Amino acid sequence: MTTQLLIDADFVLYRDCSAVERVASFTNEQGDTVDILNCSREEAKDNFVASVEGYMKKLFADEAVLVFSGTNNFRLDVWPLYKANRAASRKPLSYWEIVRELREEGRFRVYSENCLEGDDYIGILATRPSPVRRVIVSEDKDMKTLPNVEIWRGGDLVETDEESADHFWRLQTLMGDSTDGYAGCPGIGPKTAEAVLAKPGDPWENILAAYREGCRKKPEALTKAGVETPEDLALLNARLARILRHGDWDTLKRRPILWNPQGA
DSSP, X not given: OOEEEEEXXXXXXXXXXXXXXXXXXXXXXXXXXXXXXXXXXXXXXXXHHHHHHHHHHHTTOSEEEEEOOOSSOTHHHHOTTTTGXXXXXXXXXXXHHHHHHHHHHOSSEEEOOTTOOHHHHHHHHHTXXXXXXXXXXXXXXXXXXXXXXXXXXXXXXXXXXXXXXXXHXXXXXXHOBTTTTBOOSTTOOHXXXXXXXXXXXXXXXXXXXXXXXXXXXXXXXXXXXXXXXHHHHHHHHHHHHOOOOGGGEETTTTEEOOOOOTTO
């Protein structure tokens, strides 16, 4: 069976470009010391290619697909403050030039979709029925919300199934994700989230009950998120937490199909 790697190229290239950024100093005509940030594009690119080839060798892969994020993230339409805490961050030097070169050279297949984060494109590809064995290479814990996939993360191969993926997604819906800038259910931490999901009955109804109670105690959470009801807040966070799967993508219209509870 052919093994194809779906590589979170956003992360790997960011890491390899950042690693070779250096500061050079010189004294100008006025006698001031000037510090200039610089990067060897060739060194950064060589390191990136070595990283990709290293993954291929370690995982006995036949092919590597580099997946980058598009420029217009659909989650900003879901919630304009998504990842607002990262707005001031920058890509390292040489990042975009190397992306352009990788596309032009054709050494690896390079994928991106304008409205998708790389994680979502990987999720769509990884969950699409195929005779090819696909292994996700990513350090992002959110990949564990994808069912029936293999993930190379932290030096280990992690496998998910439908139950574990949905459970982790529901945990994220309750706890939120400070890295991505959404807070989840007011007053809910990891232990409480596990307790909510351990209750008998429909998991979504239990999540809604937790949100109603949390928003009763902290109604300001609704105003902060810009929603009107606890149900709105729960649905918002569920959509933000969910990495897109194959069934969450409209291939003809090239846009996501936002998740809704069954019967909604």
